[in-house]
Amino acid sequence: MAVPLLDLQVQYQAIRAEIDAAVAEVLATQRFVFGPQVERLEADIAAFVGAKHAVAVSSGTDALWLTLRAAGIGPGDEVITAPFTFFATAGAIHNCGATPVFVDVRPDTFNIDVDQVEAAVTSRTRAIIPVHLFGQCADMAPLTDAARRHGLFLLEDAAQALGAQYGERFAGALGDAGAISFFPSKNLGAPGDGGMVTTDDAALARALRLQRNHGQGETYYHEVVGTNSRLGEIQAAVLRVKLRYLRQWTEARRDNAAAYTARFADIDGVTPPLEVAPCRHVYNQYTLRLTRRDAVREALRAREIGCAVYYPVPLHRQECFAHLAYKEGRFPRAEQACREVLSLPVFPELTQAQREEVITAVTDAARG
Ligand SMILES: Cc1ncc(COP(=O)(O)O)c(C=O)c1O
Structure with missing residues (x-):
């Protein structure tokens, strides 16, 4: 018997009526970007992880990259992360102009070895990105201590870990911000690319909303240079159905x-x-x-x-x-x-x- 690594078809068939209805609802409105579905999904995800704010973007990669930009990290800065992860973690650091500084992983969990983080901190270090690899949180308590001690921004790469817990708390609400991916193979997968940033920091959430929409607070008034990283209404509508499961x-x-x-x-x-x-x-x-x-x-x-x-x-x-x-x-x-x-x-x-x-x-x- 052949067994696929992932079978999205079975999942779709099981909830097809709900998904099709959600897509049809968006098509009926012909409103495809910045609409009610994205707003509701942001509220749903913020509530799910227990964060005050959630900002939808077009991918997990952008969730990481734009959060680093929104936090003011750029050329000359160093960001500590693990070398055993999907490329996007380090790609996001490079693409905001900073330098990735790697630290080895623990042999038992594959997650960043907190004991080695401290030694990698220099006067240029601005942030740490622990990756919750394969769906298990990195050791966030000592990482939070280290980040506080050195005044570093703590960004969770929670791309693979929506719903994962560290004690009573959820991935995405453990650091200063969390980056989630809705790539189709993720536990909550969109019909296409998608991502979300969760945070308790209102100023960071606002900076992210600017980053994802060419820096516009008011339309055609650009406070900063951002990019186009919008999540579509169809993606959001499908994700809202799937989040219930x-x-x-x-x-x-x-x-x-x-x-x-x-x-x-x-x-x-x-x-x-x-x-x-x-x-x-x-x-x-x-x-x-x-x-x-x-x-x-x-x-x-x-x-x-x-x-x-x-x-x-x-x-x-x-x-x-x-x-x-x-x-x-x-x-x-x-x-x-x-x-x-x-x-x-x-x-x-x-x-x-x-x-x-x-x-x-x-x-x-x-x-x-
Ligand atoms: C650990 C990790 N970080 C970041 C990403 C990037 O997410 P996306 O593919 O949505 O850009 C992924 C997903 O592939 C991932 O597994």
Whole structure:
């Protein structure tokens, strides 16, 4: 039985009537940008994460980039982040004119190693971007301490972690601001690109509203130079329907993850992902470490089991960052993760039969 890594078709068919009605409602109004759907989605997401403000933008990438700009970060500034993440985290730092400064990750959670952050702080450091990788929050309590001590802006890359918790609080409401992605494969996925910034800071929220609309407070009066990073009404309308299901989908992801972990825990060469207190993981990805990763990946491919390597090359070794002069071996844990990780199908609608198929395939392949 073939098992896809993600099956958005099943999700759509299950709630098709609601989605189609929401899209039809927008089409009937012919109002496609800056309308009521985006405003309501902003209110819904702010309430969901427990932040005072939410500002919709066109992608998770823009959520990061425009927040850095709105916070006044630019040329000459350094921003600390992890090298084991999706490219956008560091791309956003570079694109606002600042320099990414990498710090290695923890081997158990793949998230930034807070103990190494302090040593990376210089007189130029302005911000830290912890990434809540695969859906589990970075260790925000000590990071918040470090940020306060050094007067640094703390921006959560919560692109993969909408709904994730750190104790009682939610990703996106743990730092000075949080960047969320609505890319279709995210736990809350739009019919296209989309993103959101959450924050308690009213001045930052206003600066973001300027940034996403060419710096216009009043139409054709430009206070600053921004860009066009608007979220569409159709995207927002669909996201509002899907948000009503997010908790239930998260539970299904967690059930799938728990079933996998129970069966993989005792297999040599297989390390299931670890949920570390006080985090509540939302498993945008269920990511194993495998000593024979490439062989397992080939075996899964041969059985048509969807799987993916997130990510094969750490950011400090990317060609575009060669000028930063980080050598191979500089961040050994990130480099090892790139050699060992494999993500498996964990989407909410995965059937028990599909799950068993994945478990059997991984078990057979890992045992060689
Ligand atoms: C960790 C991380 N940061 C940022 C992004 C960027 O989000 P988007 O694809 O919506 O621009 C993504 C999504 O792909 C991501 O996974």
